[in-house]
Amino acid sequence: MLDDIIKAYNEAVFETDRDAAFAVVDRALAQGMTAEDIVFRVVIPAGEEMMSQITKDPDANLAQHFMTAQIAAAVTEKMLEKFQRPPEIIGRVVIGTAHGDLHSLGKRIVTGCLKALMVDVVDLGVNVPAERFVEAAIAHDAQVIAISSMMVHTAMCEECCPKVRKILQAQGLEQRVKIVVGGAPYRFDPELYRIVGADGWAADGVSAGKVIVDLIRQVKTS
Numbered sequence: 001m002l003d004d005i006i007k008a009y010n011e012a013v014f015e016t017d018r019d020a021a022f023a024v025v026d027r028a029l030a031q032g033m034t035a036e037d038i039v040f041r042v043v044i045p046a047g048e049e050m051m052s053q054i055t056k057d058p059d060a061n062l063a064q065h066f067m068t069a070q071i072a073a074a075v076t077e078k079m080l081e082k083f084q085r086p087p088e089i090i091g092r093v094v095i096g097t098a099h100g101d102l103h104s105l106g107k108r109i110v111t112g113c114l115k116a117l118m119v120d121v122v123d124l125g126v127n128v129p130a131e132r133f134v135e136a137a138i139a140h141d142a143q144v145i146a147i148s149s150m151m152v153h154t155a156m157c158e159e160c161c162p163k164v165r166k167i168l169q170a171q172g173l174e175q176r177v178k179i180v181v182g183g184a185p186y187r188f189d190p191e192l193y194r195i196v197g198a199d200g201w202a203a204d205g206v207s208a209g210k211v212i213v214d215l216i217r218q219v220k221t222s
């Protein structure tokens, strides 16, 4: 049964057909599959499968990429209500697009992937000032600040990630809150994250999930 469900769910997300994906989930529940298995054995592997397809095919469709993450987030939210034990939330992230940057698609994909990994996400939107990132991280007790930049100047400008680092430093928060960055400029220069003062970066939504979960664990065990 699991194989059929995985196949049908993958087909639905590859077709960017949200209704079909939910129909597969309803069928799986009706056949006795648990909400936990749907998230961990169907939804998360489907995201990984999508990423590996995209990596192999440079012309892969942005709509498929985007919808996989959005469907994953929506299914996960629905399944959380049905978990037999309250879901164990791994940690919390505040995410936003850097000061001066209005690009939002990448951030939304990362958010979808994080929700499917049981990471609580506070989305601050686009064009977020450095101070707001830090205030929100403190207010929500988040372990990670995630900053998306699609333009070189919104990755590097003094008001962007470098300022978040300076505020954390000045307030003695560097062990309590880690910074992760992502977006096109970081893919062109994989060392750029160090230059802007981040603790990590990731090239796509699925690897963002892994990097962020590692940073959350680092904070929690320090």
Ligand code: B12
Binding pocket: 062, 065, 100, 101, 102, 103, 104, 105, 106, 107, 109, 110, 146, 147, 148, 149, 150, 151, 152, 153, 180, 181, 182, 183, 184, 187, 201, 202, 203, 204, 205, 206, 208
């Ligand atoms: C769509 C788009 C727009 C849309 C944005 C719509 C929206 N709601 O997001 C609109 C039309 C509004 C737009 C506006 C502009 N844009 Co534009 N835009 C793009 C375009 C075509 C695609 C960006 C995108 O959505 N990619 C798809 C997503 C899924 O990919 P992604 O963001 O990289 O995200 C993935 C990873 O990077 C990573 N990731 C992303 N964020 C994060 C965060 C973290 C923490 C982590 C870990 C990972 C991570 O995971 C994501 C999912 O896998 C790019 C070109 C390109 N091919 O990249 C130009 C591009 C980014 N834009 C560009 C420019 C110049 C502009 C404008 C200045 C144009 C203008 N003259 O007005 C304005 C800027 C407005 C502003 N102040 O922000 C330039 C930037 C150039 C540069 N070197 O800096 C680009 C590169 C186009 C180009 N070749 O010139 N844009």
